[in-house]
Amino acid sequence: MTRYLVTIAILLSLTAVGYFGIGSLLQTSASSLSDSVVDIAFTLDEIAKHSSINDCYLLVNNNVYDVTRYSGSHPGGAMNISNQCGQDSSSIFKQIHSNLAWDLLANYKIGTLAK
Amino acid sequence: MKNSFKNQIAFGLFVAILLTPVIIWLTLEPISDRFEHLWQSIGQISGLLGIVLLSLNLFLSARLRRFEKFLPGINKIYEYHHHIGGTALILLLLHPVSLALTFASTSFYQAFLLFIPADAVALALGQYSLYGLLALLIITFYINLPYEWWRLSHALLGVPLLLGSLHMLLIPSDVSRSPALKYYLLVLILVGLSSYLYRTVFGSWLVKRYKYEITEVQTFGSITEITAKPVAEAMPYLAGQYAFLQIPNLGFSFETHPFSVSSAPTKEGTVRFSIKNSGDFTSQLKDLAVGTRVKLEGGYGVFTAEQCIRSRQVWIAGGIGITPFLALAGELNGETVDLFYCVNTRSEAVYEEGLLALKKSGKNINVHLFCSDKDGRITADYIAKSVADIQKTDIFVCGPPAMMTALKNQFKDLGISKANIHSEEFSFS
Numbered sequence: 079m080t081r082y083l084v085t086i087a088i089l090l091s092l093t094a095v096g097y098f099g100i101g102s103l104l105q106t107s108a109s110s111l112s113d114s115v116v117d118i119a120f121t122l123d124e125i126a127k128h129s130s131i132n133d134c135y136l137l138v139n140n141n142v143y144d145v146t147r148y149s150g151s152h153p154g155g156a157m158n159i160s161n162q163c164g165q166d167s168s169s170i171f172k173q174i175h176s177n178l179a180w181d182l183l184a185n186y187k188i189g190t191l192a193k
Numbered sequence: 194m195k196n197s198f199k200n201q202i203a204f205g206l207f208v209a210i211l212l213t214p215v216i217i218w219l220t221l222e223p224i225s226d227r228f229e230h231l232w233q234s235i236g237q238i239s240g241l242l243g244i245v246l247l248s249l250n251l252f253l254s255a256r257l258r259r260f261e262k263f264l265p266g267i268n269k270i271y272e273y274h275h276h277i278g279g280t281a282l283i284l285l286l287l288h289p290v291s292l293a294l295t296f297a298s299t300s301f302y303q304a305f306l307l308f309i310p311a312d313a314v315a316l317a318l319g320q321y322s323l324y325g326l327l328a329l330l331i332i333t334f335y336i337n338l339p340y341e342w343w344r345l346s347h348a349l350l351g352v353p354l355l356l357g358s359l360h361m362l363l364i365p366s367d368v369s370r371s372p373a374l375k376y377y378l379l380v381l382i383l384v385g386l387s388s389y390l391y392r393t394v395f396g397s398w399l400v401k402r403y404k405y406e407i408t409e410v411q412t413f414g415s416i417t418e419i420t421a422k423p424v425a426e427a428m429p430y431l432a433g434q435y436a437f438l439q440i441p442n443l444g445f446s447f448e449t450h451p452f453s454v455s456s457a458p459t460k461e462g463t464v465r466f467s468i469k470n471s472g473d474f475t476s477q478l479k480d481l482a483v484g485t486r487v488k489l490e491g492g493y494g495v496f497t498a499e500q501c502i503r504s505r506q507v508w509i510a511g512g513i514g515i516t517p518f519l520a521l522a523g524e525l526n527g528e529t530v531d532l533f534y535c536v537n538t539r540s541e542a543v544y545e546e547g548l549l550a551l552k553k554s555g556k557n558i559n560v561h562l563f564c565s566d567k568d569g570r571i572t573a574d575y576i577a578k579s580v581a582d583i584q585k586t587d588i589f590v591c592g593p594p595a596m597m598t599a600l601k602n603q604f605k606d607l608g609i610s611k612a613n614i615h616s617e618e619f620s621f622s
Contacts (some may be wrong), residue, residue, distance in 0.1 A: 080279035081334050087283040088327070094290045095308050101301030148299060158365045175313055182296075182303050 118142075118189035122166075123190075129164025135188075137166040143186040203263040210249065210381070214241045217374045221367050236291035237367060243284035243376065244361055245327075247354045248385030250277045255388035267435075267451060268618035272480035282330050283325055287355070319360035328351035340473070341448055358382045379579070402439065402488040403428040406466070409460050410481050413543040414560055415470045416513065418455075418479045420463060421487060427462025430492025431453055431499070432520035433617075437490040438466065453591075453617075454492065457523030464489070467544075469513040493504060496617035498524065498530035501587045507580055508532040509571070509600060512590020515544050517617060518591065522548065525556045533593065535563040535571050571596075573603030573619055584609060591617045 120142045121134075128135035128144070136143045136159075149159045162170065171179075217239055228234055253264075253274050264270055286549045293304035331436055332338060341518045360380065360575060361368055368374050391399050405421035405428075437449040456465035470476045496517050508518050508539070515534060522530070536542045538608055539562070548560045561579060563571050577583045588604065590597050597616050604614055 080276045084279045084282055084330070084334055087286050087330075091290050092284045094293065095305065098293060098297060098305035101297065103306045108227075152295075157367070157370065165588050179313075181306075182300060185300070190396045 087139050117190035120189050121192045126164045131160035131163065134160065134163035136162055136171075136183075137191060138171050138183065140191045141187055142189045142191060143183055144188045145183075145186050148182075148186060199263045199367065200265055207249070211245055212246060214374060217371065217377065218367060221371050221374070230295055232291040232294040236295070238290050239284040239291065240288035240361065241290060241368070241374075241378070244354070244357055245381055246277050246281035246284065247357070248381045250274055250281065251351060251354060251385040252388045253277070256386075256493070257509045258493065266616070266618050267493065268346060268494075270489060275558040277368070278330065278581060279334070280327060287324060288321065289319070294539030315360055315363035315365075318356045318472070319364065322353045322356035322360055325356065326451060327376060328348070328353065329353070344448070348393045350454055351386060351393060354382070354389070358386075381473075400490060402490045403485050405489055407481055407483055407485045407487060408463070410479065412479050414541065415577040416467055416543060417470060417475070418465060418467050419470050419478060419481065420456075420465045421489075423462040424486070428464070429491045430464075430490055431497040432457045432524045433497040433517040434494040435517070435617075436464070436492050439488040439490070440481070440485065441488070442479075442485055443474070443481070448474065449488075451493070453494075455516040457520045467513070467516045467519065470584075494617060496589065496591065497521075499616045500589075503527070503585060503587045505529045505582075505586045506531070507576060507583065507586045507588045509535070509576065509590045509592070511535045511589070511590075511596045513540065514536070514592035514617075515588075516591075518589070519544060519547070521589075522551055522558060523555065525551075528557060530556075530558045531561060531575060532558055532563045533563055533571060533579075535565065537564065539564050559591065571600070573600055573607055573609075577607055583607075584613075586613070588614045588617070590614065594618050 114173075125135045125137050125142060128146075131149055132146065134144070134146045134149055136145055145159060152159050171183075175183075218238065218241060218330065221227070224410045249500060257268075265273075293307045296304040297309065303479065307316075308320070310320055316591050326569060329350055331345055332343065342392065351550055358378075362375065363369070368378065383391065403426060404424040406424050407419055407421045407569055409420040430436065433453075437451050439449040452466045452468055454464050455467040461575070468475050468478055470479070494517075498521060504527075508521070510518050510532065512535070518532060524530075532548065534542060534545065534548070542562055542564070545562055552558050552560065564569075580586065588609070590600055601611075601614055601616065605611065
């Protein structure tokens with residue numbers, strides 16, 4: 079019985095990974111999420127206004143990201159993003175995240191920090 | 194306290210240990226977050242439960258004598274261990290898949306990358322842990338390796354738990370945010386990892402094994418009898434218990450197998466094993482030379498006279514299941530016993546004579562021989578009719594699992610309380 083269930087679980091997991099793999103091939107050829115980014119300059123004060131889970135800007139390496147739409151999908155929990163809203167999160171982001179997270183973050187870029 | 198009651202306590206504790214992290218998780222702020230993203234919630238809970246089960250499984254496999262009374266017999270433990278391990282794997286597979294499904298709503302590529310070895314240490318630890326676990330359990334579930342190789346592969350299972358635990362503690366999540374959840378899991382993981390270190394990694398030094406020397410090897414049909422005397426300290430055990438036998442000269446030196454001690458404890462500490470030839474290991478035993486050094490670990494098991502609350506007993510032995518009764522019979526002291534000795538054919542009943550001799554020497558033991566080629570299968574009904582007032586006896590059963598299950602059910606139908614029936618399972622594989 080256990081062996082039967084384990085077999086099903088392994089097959090379903092493989093199917094899921096295959097689905098994500100094929101899905102990503104189709105999606106990259108079709109998408110151009112970050113093409114339309116207009117480079118707007120934000121001040122620290124402006125960024126700090128967007129400090130709630132429902133309106134969340136992150137400052138990472140002098141780039142500004144609006145991750146409001148993404149926070150619910152955060153694998154580490156929405157809470158771990160909302161703590162950071164409106165702040166410079168460069169150091170924590172660098173410590174934790176992989177290339178995939180950097181790629182993902184790029185999709186949400188809305189501008190840069192005003193010099 | 195009755196063992197069946199202790200088993201229930203242990204089961205309750207198991208459920209509580211499993212549910213506690215889920216309850217802590219449910220109460221974490223913001224509560225609205227718990228069910229807002231279903232896949233994320235499933236992913237988090239499955240990860241938590243998976244790591245708890247993995248820790249508990251290592252604890253179960255440590256065979257700690259102190260906790261033995263709370264746990265069922267060794268065959269049942271092996272069975273639970275198997276189911277718990279399989280369930281842990283299923284949950285830990287579900288963990289990244291459901292988290293990836295939350296990614297998939299924004300990007301399939303991000304979801305896919307969750308399964309490719311990552312640069313981020315915390316994530317990579319989780320990936321290596323899962324792939325290690327998967328590889329080792331595929332060996333257990335699907336590949337028929339020779340016993341020693343399988344055991345070696347299984348002995349590596351502490352590594353995925355270690356990596357998985359580091360992943361859990363390092364990755365930013367509810368666990369790292371909630372001290373209660375973090376410390377609860379940390380304690381469980383430490384229990385699991387210390388059990389693993391005690392039994393699997395440092396077992397040769399930490400687990401007490403007694404050195405014995407073989408003094409006699411005899412064969413009776415398919416049964417080999419080995420008698421051994423202690424080289425230094427004798428292993429403490431009670432009649433009816435079993436010990437793990439390790440023979441460094443034979444096969445892989447770390448291979449150990451459980452066998453009932455078929456002799457009652459003596460002052461000199463000598464022990465006898467009566468072992469049926471049923472596999473690679475047991476078939477080589479008959480060729481062992483006198484003087485061979487062996488190691489014993491034990492005694493284990495709760496199939497002992499401590500379980501008796503009445504002065505009259507019914508013993509039911511199926512085939513080689515006679516062995517614990519041989520030891521128990523040697524210690525009889527005024528109690529009345531009806532022993533049903535069930536074998537396939539009369540020629541297999543190699544201990545009949547010895548048992549009859551015990552009766553002659555004054556022990557109160559009635560031997561009922563039951564040969565299935567002539568008498569068919571033994572039933573509880575038959576036993577109840579052969580023994581006066583069976584309700585007032587303690588019933589001990591030891592034999593193949595199928596026979597024991599059948600008899601236990603039949604006794605239950607006769608209205609005999611489960612608490613009066615004691616059993617030790619033997620598997621003949």
